[in-house]
Amino acid sequence: MRPKIAIGITTYVDISGREFGAAIYQAHEETSKRLTPNKIRIWSAKHDVGTAYDFGSLWLTVMPFEKREGKGPDKGKLIEKGEFHVGAEWSRTGSLAGRGRVDFRPEIDRSLCDTLSIEFNYDPKIDWSVLFERIVDVCKPAYGMLHLFTELELSRSEGKDRFERFDGPLVGEGSFTSWKTSEGHWRSPDKWQLAERRYYRFLPQLSWANYFGSEFDGEVDAMRRKTGAGGIQRNEDGRFLRITDAISDVIDRQEFFDTEREKLKSCFADGFFRW
Known part of the structure; x- marks a missing residue:
């Protein structure tokens, strides 16, 4: 299996505007022109893209829907009416193949998050940290992750449950707030308890690079006190944490990477990592 890069973003910023789509395209282009998306799919419709404007124009598609009582020609009384906010799915074809998708919060609950998932074939010549x-910077996430998945990394998730798996882009509130009961059932905070939903307490595993927004404040502050801030870089909205200096360490210095990862994990509270 060819090693894969994965980027996952979970954000409460509304990133549905076309300017966000254009900015994501530009982030790819400025990292390397070999990464720029050239295809977009909106459900079954496929489009070629070649500029940030093209990409931004297809970033969000709004589709109206209505639900009625019956199924016949008349269909009966209107029960529900609204809009689907459909996010783009894109790809990059060629030797450095990649794909991504954006999922927007539903119209009926604007308190939920938007998510961004990106995967690429790994190339050591690309500075993945830049991307x-x-x-x-664009999405200001509650959590962001960048990791290099190898066969060994993927094998460690075999047989694990949904929120315990670490095998690709890690996104969505449930990944950070759901817990397993003693009977083996998954539970999540009450959807009406916004503060509880925004208190992030778990990760399945520590990625090579992590961005912790304010939702992780309690967990990361405790970790920071233990490490003396080593390895943590702060910006105005959150903190970056990398396990080593180079993402290639996941492959080229695997034992060293594993050791450094376990050292950092030991500084977090017991139970923070699902395994």
């Missing part, structure tokens, strides 16, 4: 940091 990650530029996307973080």
